[in-house]
Amino acid sequence: MPVYEYRCRSCGSTFEQRRAMSEANLPAECPVGHADTVRLLSVFSSTGSAQAAPTAPRPSGGCGSGCGCAH
Numbered sequence: 001m002p003v004y005e006y007r008c009r010s011c012g013s014t015f016e017q018r019r020a021m022s023e024a025n026l027p028a029e030c031p032v033g034h035a036d037t038v039r040l041l042s043v044f045s046s047t048g049s050a051q052a053a054p055t056a057p058r059p060s061g062g063c064g065s066g067c068g069c070a071h
Contacts, residue, residue: 005042010034 002021007014008030017028028037 004028005040006030006037007040008032008034009036009038014040 001018002024003016003018004024005014005016006028011030011032011034013030013032015028015031019026019028024039027035028039029035030037
C-alpha cells in the first residue's frame with residue numbers, strides 16, 4: 001500500500017498515512033484529531049550518478065538473437 005503525506009490546516013502538522021490508492025483523496029484525520037487536512041504532492045527524488053554498465057558487442061552469427069553462444 002502506498003504512503004501519502006498530509007498537512008493539517010488547523011495545527012500545521014505534517015503526517016503520513018498508509019492507505020489504498022482508492023482512498024488517497026478521502027479525508028484524513030491528523031494525529032491531534034483535526035479533520036481539516038489536505039493531501040500533499042509527494043515528489044520522489046533520486047541523487048547520484050548511476051551509469052549503465054558498458055556492454056560487449058554481440059557476435060553476429062547464424063543462431064539468432066539472444067543465443068548467447070560465442071562464435
